[in-house]
Amino acid sequence: MVSKLNNQEIKKTESLEIILDKLRKVVAAKKLKTSKQREDILTIIYNSKVHLSSEGIAVVMKNNNKHCSVSSIYRILQFLETYGFVTSIDVDKSGKKYEIASKEHHYHIICLSCGNIVEFIDNDIKNKQLEITKSLQFQLISDNLRLFVLCDKCRKKQKGLQTI
Ligand SMILES: [Zn+2]
Ligand SMILES: [Zn+2]
Structure with a gap:
């Protein structure tokens, strides 16, 4: 039986607080500078009901009056994917869309x-x-x-x- 689900109905398996805490631990272990942008982007992806492209993330950031260059967004997404916080889907020639990894x-x-x-x-x-x-x-x-x-x-x- 196929249960067709809307995006928001796939259950998340971890709370945002737990995920942000894990991110801070990775950042500390790698001796990287903490970055509000990194946490903002992870939060946007967590709260989004749709899969977001990097351009889509840029739009949400702008709407929230948060500045982040597209190249920084790319870099942060790469980091978040490498460390298993987000996953990407190749949609078509328009590129990748991202979602939180902690989903059923x-x-x-x-x-x-x-x-x-x-x-x-x-x-x-x-x-x-x-x-x-x-x-x-x-x-x-x-x-x-x-x-x-x-x-x-x-x-x-x-x-x-x-x-x-
Ligand atoms: Zn269509
Ligand atoms: Zn999905």
Whole structure:
């Protein structure tokens, strides 16, 4: 059974306070300067109901009267991803979108036309993956399932396009 979920319905597995605390520990262990921007960006991603691109993060920062250059945002996102605070999804040629790593395991459906992302959880898929890997004597470590689609809105716009 597929439970189609809105972005905000995928449960987060840790509170923002715990995640920020972990970030501060990593920063201290690496002997880096503490940066309010790093914490701001992590907070924005945590609170966002959608997957954000670096440009999207720049817009939110600006709306909150927080200045951060796009190149700093790139650098911070790289840091946050390297240390497992956020994960990225390659959407299309428009680039990556980010979400908080501490979320229940889920899959993504991505519209190739508008880049909209829908998340879902499906235990049948999970069980099938375990069954396949086990039968081939592998231990499943992780998976990353993305379904590329044309959403309803974009399909209506592109009437006449061949579908499978
Ligand atoms: Zn679309
Ligand atoms: Zn997601």
